[in-house]
Each structure stands twice: as structure tokens, then as C-alpha cells.
Amino acid sequence: MMKWIDNLFSSRTFLKVFSLVLAFFLWFYVTGDSNTDVVRSYRLALQLRNVPSGVTIQLPSREVEVQVAANRFLASNIIPEKDIVCYVDLQGLEPGRHTLPVKISLSTGLQLITINPSTVDLRLEKSAERAIPVTPELPQLPDGYALRSVIVSPSQVIVRGTESDVKRITGAVVIPSLADLLANEKISLKVMLEPQSQEWSNVTVIPDRVDFQAEVDIVKIKKEVPIFVPIEGEPHPDYIVTSILTTPGNVILEGSKVTLNGISSITTKSLNISGINEDMEAQLPISVPKGINVLGDKSVTVKVTLKQRIATMKYENLEIEIRGRGIYRNWNIDPTKVDVIIEGPPSIVSSLEGKEPAIVAYVDITNIVSRRLSIPVNLEVKVKEISVKKVDPDRVTFTVLD
Incomplete structure (x- = not known):
């Protein structure tokens, strides 16, 4: 008996029949599984068709969620933007509020399961536009600066939207920072609609950015400060310095108020008195801080007087x-x-x-x-x-x- 079974399993005829049966079952499994429906979910943009001219559409959301079914082969090859199109038809609608069904167009082989929302509430309102001048809202300049000019280009913008929105707009502004103001360079700023507390997402501003440039001058003032001479070294051990006299003793500076407020005195180049044993006189240049101008001579005469130690x-x-x-x-x-x-x-x-x-x-x-x-x-x-x-x-x- 065992020998007969061994001969059966090893015969070519048995192997051919077994292969055909196995291939049939595999084919049946694959083709049967491919015909099983698979559900896919998509979030898609809602299209607006046949929009009447001269109106603005207010729609809270322009997206819908869609579930479709298809066999495994089709489901794996769905291109949502091409195979699933969701839209509402605005043909013949007058200004006002409307509730419209969301329609869907599916490629062959796709079956709609659900669409959410199935209807949308929208409002049609007549469009309007007007030109509004752009006003710069400038920050306060610090002490020592003065505004010479401000240029905004273009000086006005066009606003487009519903009649009610356009009527509510009270102005258009740009808001440069203090750094923008002091840069003295042309920059691009976003146009803001007034009142800024309102939501203007349904209003179009043309252009939405403008060029801004301010010219700011530094206001110069004058200030008189004493002159000090930095001393390096020590005189001969037998002598002490009794006085250091500068001529002139004060100097008049010119510069911005901000800079001069931080200056209470000014110095010269240092004077080296190492080892001297007699009175000394020298001409020294004044060390001028950046952004400051010295009125008059930019050097001073320095006289060092010694006294002998006892x-x-x-x-x-x-x-x-x-x-x-x-x-x-x-x-x-x-x-x-x-x-x-x-x-x-x-x-x-x-x-x-x-x-x-x-x-x-x-x-x-x-x-x-x-x-x-x-x-x-x-x-x-x-x-x-x-x-x-x-x-x-x-x-x-x-x-x-x-």
C-alpha cells in the first residue's frame, strides 16, 4: 500500500494535476479578492460652478469629506483631484442667502458612500471696490531725531469685496517699526485695513504691499565739556606732579542729543611723563568719539608742573x-x-x-x-x-x- 502511495506522489501525471488544481485556487483567490470593495476617505476642495458675475461669495468652508468604495485595484489607483469632483451649482442665483446641495462627480467604478456636509449655506452679495489712501502709522522717534519726510508708494490701494465689507473699511495703514523708520531705506510693508479689529479675509487689497521710505535726521546740539589728559608713567622719584594744566580747559562738542547726553568730559591722547625731572609742555590731539564733532581747535596745550620732593x-x-x-x-x-x-x-x-x-x-x-x-x-x-x-x-x- 505504501509503495502504491509513493508511486502516486512521484508520478508525472499526479504532479501535473496537482499543479493545475493549485493554480486554479490561486487564481480564484486573487480574482475574488480584487473584486472585494474597499472604502477610502478624502478631504477635498469644494468647487463653485456657474458663479454669477458681479457678486462676492461668502462661504464658511470650502472643503468636504467624502467616502467612496471601489475594488482593490481601482482603490489603489484613485487620484482624488481627478476622479472625485465635489461642487455646488450657482446657476441663476440672486444675491442673498442660499442652501445648496453638494454634488459629486465620480469616475467609473467608484461608488459614493457618504459626503459631509451634503449641503452648504452660502451668501451672495454684490461686489464693490474703491480706492483708499494708505496712511503710515509711525512710532515715536527718540530724542535727538527729527522726521524729514515719508514716502508711501503707491499712495493708495484698491479694496474689493462685498458692498457691506467695503463700506465698513475706514482706512488703510502701514505700520513700520522704529528700526524701519531709522533705516533710511526703502522697504516693503503689508497694507492693513481699518478697523484692524475686524476680520477682512473676504476683502482683496490691490496691491497688498506698498513701498515705504522715511528720511530721519539726527538733531545736533552743542555741549561744553572739560578736557582731561590721561597720564602714563611717573616722574623721576625726586619729583611729584603738582598740576596738569590744559589750554583750553574746555571744548565745545556738537552731535546728537542721545550721544552727547552720555558724554560728561573728553580726553586727549595720553601723555607719558616717565622719568621727567623738570616741567613739561606738549601739544596733544583731542580723542573725538564717533559721531561727535569738535568745534574749534582739535588739540590742546598741556603743561605739567613738577615739585621736588624733600x-x-x-x-x-x-x-x-x-x-x-x-x-x-x-x-x-x-x-x-x-x-x-x-x-x-x-x-x-x-x-x-x-x-x-x-x-x-x-x-x-x-x-x-x-x-x-x-x-x-x-x-x-x-x-x-x-x-x-x-x-x-x-x-x-x-x-x-x-
């Missing part, structure tokens, strides 16, 4: 030398030492520290005949830049001893 140093218990020849053999002076305070440039005074005194204190006993006498202490300065500020004591007592 340093002091004290010599304590400085021995008093005896000079000259006296007539007495035995004598003395009291005291024999003094304190001396010297003064001079800091660099010189500091160089004397730790060295032999730059001062010699002495008394001259020549021709003294008195046996007791107060005589002055004399000082000999070895460094010419140094002077004596104080000697203590400044006199000593000369006494003859028996």
Missing part, C-alpha cells in the same frame, strides 16, 4: 671740629657734639645712609679774647644738593680754663 636725615652726636688759633692755651667748648638734620632730594639723601657724614660741624676760635663766650656752630656741606634744616644746639659756650 627727604630728611638726622646726624646725631656729630663731633664739632675746632678751627682757627686762639690766644689762650687752655680752653674748652660745651657741648662738643651736635645733632644735625639735613634735607635734599630723596635719591641723594638715601645714598648718604651708612656713609661718612656729608656735614662737618665746626667752631672758629680765632681772635676770641673773652674768657667765656657763646659762639655759633658752623656747618660745611660736602654735597651741593644737600642743605641744613636744623642744628641742635646751634651755639656752644667757649670757656677759658685757668
